Amino acid sequence: MIYSEQKPWEEIASYLSEDESLFVLGCGGCAAASGSGGEEQVEELTRKLTHEGWTVTGSKVIDFLCNKGLVGIRLARISDKIESADSILGACCGIGIQAVGKIVDNQVHPANDTVSMGHFHGAWPSEETCERCGECLLEYTGGLCPLTVCTKGLLNGACGGSDEGECEVEPGRPCGWDLIYNRLKDIDRLDLLTTYNDPKPREKYEKEPEMDQRHSLFWAIEAEEVEESE
């Protein structure tokens, strides 16, 4: 199970200064089990947004936002509400934000930080990957993870070797920062490239031993069963 935690409200609100309206998406899979993206958290985010003056065009909790096939179908049914929102706020792990960003034209803001993967890489294993850095940067990179999409994991733009959109380390592989630039251009947010991303603190990568127990998708159910049998 991928474990994610909700970012502080002040940080989430700071992402939304360009937007007047939002659609709130939660994930009924790992994020719900983490207590960071289920019905309760989506309702609370919607309440806070509305209270602070944003228009919420709608909200939805979908099982496994990392499952692009399923999510594409579910979002198509509510496309009017999604398209009428300036952007989407996603209460889910980094893989879910990346997957939704591949499906919609809107900017997708991350409401959560991913802190543990639990040996799971999403229900639709694809190019969306996460290094569970604990301080999600997807807000500043158009929903593409710089730690995984760039071969060197650079946080603040391309290295000197990027050549016509190709990575210098792996010829034939697209330069991750070229992809990030193009996505930011598509969503009209090239201004985000001026944000400096601090190096990642090592302690965020060092997980508590119990995080490694979250091996399966059904971790929360299994933990409950163990507790009941004791």
Ligand code: SF4
């Ligand atoms: S920035 Fe990348 S590694 Fe860090 S939480 Fe977000 S998706 Fe995961």
Ligand code: SF4
């Ligand atoms: S060429 Fe692009 S993807 Fe490759 S290491 Fe440099 S910045 Fe990263």
